[in-house]
Amino acid sequence: MKFSLYFLLILFTISGYSQDTLHRHYILLEQYVKLGNNLTKQDSLNFQFKGEDTLVLVSPDFLERNNNGIRVEYEPKDSLFLEIYKDVVYGKMNSEQREKETMKYWKDEIKIFFASGVPQDHSQKLMEFAKEISSEIDSLKITKVDNKEQSNFMIYYLNREYNIDYEPRINNRNGGYYINWNAKQQIYKGYVKINTEFVKNENDQVQLLFFHFFKSLGYFKSSEKLNCESYLSACRVPRRLTQSDREILKYHYSYGICKGVILKTFNELHESMQKTLRHNPKAQLYVVHSE
Known part of the structure; x- marks a missing residue:
């Protein structure tokens, strides 16, 4: 090998x-x-x-x-966990992209800048979520910065009042995420966009914010082997952070x-x-x- x-x-x-x-x-x-x-x-x-x-x-x-x-x-991990992990990182078993896909991860500290259209309580909730998911992972550092130039991750809400679309390649109507990575498959830049013209409910906005941010930490796909409440499940329902999500993320950032x-x-x-x-x-x- x-x-x-x-x-x-x-x-x-x-x-x-x-x-x-x-x-x-x-x-x-x-x-x-x-x-x-x-x-x-x-x-x-x-x-x-x-x-x-x-x-x-x-x-x-x-x-x-x-x-x-x-x-x-x-x-080491058991075979059941590894099959789920491969779904999440490489895609579904029979997909054409699966064999060509690479494992992508953040090597450097993630420095988040919130655009002015993001409500303060939403940014606070996201940072609390970031702290929760990274607290037991030494190789995953997530902080908030107040200067866009110092950041490598930008979160913004798009609507009539705040209408600058910083990453138009996020073309889903409700929003999504976009990341860039280098030849070593290390992610070095990211965006999360929530279009509040179409997502009116604040709880739904925060749900989507957490969902897209979590998936941006590894260009994660969905797995039908996970419970619906997982951020990495294939269901279209409200999510929450599950033990499976924690275990997958921790393993993804393990240097073992x-x-x-x-x-x-x-x-x-x-x-x-x-x-x-x-x-x-x-x-x-x-x-x-x-x-």
């Missing part, structure tokens, strides 16, 4: 017993070579074999000396998975990790991020 910015690091710990317990650390031969190490005769003499895998004995400080990136422990990858790479990652865990339950699995 090849990853543009990431690779998998599998550490095996094998214990021997005498008067004291002895722990020896091994990594896969192919990973040892990928890290730029030349095999020696002593390396070959110390090989261990696990099924079809060849393991190389490494010193306790090997990972620190050879790791040029950030090493994060792999975060590869970031910005296509579906094929995502599947290969988990198949490789799960196969390793089935054969070696005590294996320590890591995703290494080069930047």
Whole structure:
């Protein structure tokens, strides 16, 4: 498997017993070579074999000396969760776009600017919502700024009084969101628009505001596998933040998975990790991020 910015690091710990317990650390031969190490005769003499895998004995400080990136422990999930997550990130199972879609995420802090047409209590509610969904996610920072030039996310209401359409590519009558991302699939700019000429009820305006903002955090799609009340369900009903929404968002911003990858790479990652865990339950699995 090849990853543009990431690779998998599998550490095996094998214990021997005498008067004291002895722990020896091994990594896969192919990973040892990928890290730029030349095999020696002593390396070959110390090989261990696990099924079809060849393991190389490494010193306790090997990972620190050879790791040029950030090493994060792999975060396993069950198959049911992963199927829902893939619906949300890559689209429906049979859609043509699914195989080409990439995982998109915010790497930098989200700095929100509210245009003058957004009621103060609506902006306050949105920031409370943002705090609630990001409070347990270290890699997702959301703040409010008072200067448009300092922002990378703009929220505005469109109506007769406030008629500047800052992002006309949001062409749904009631409003929506629009995001931009770079070649690494990192989102760097976003907009949410609510057209209050068509959405008259204030509760509906806030509902839509929360809904579009949540989906803009990962270019999320809908899943028919989720309960209707979820922001990421396929139902057209009032939503609320569910435990499933929280879990999906937290996982999306975990660095225990590869970031910005296509579906094929995502599947290969988990198949490789799960196969390793089935054969070696005590294996320590890591995703290494080069930047």
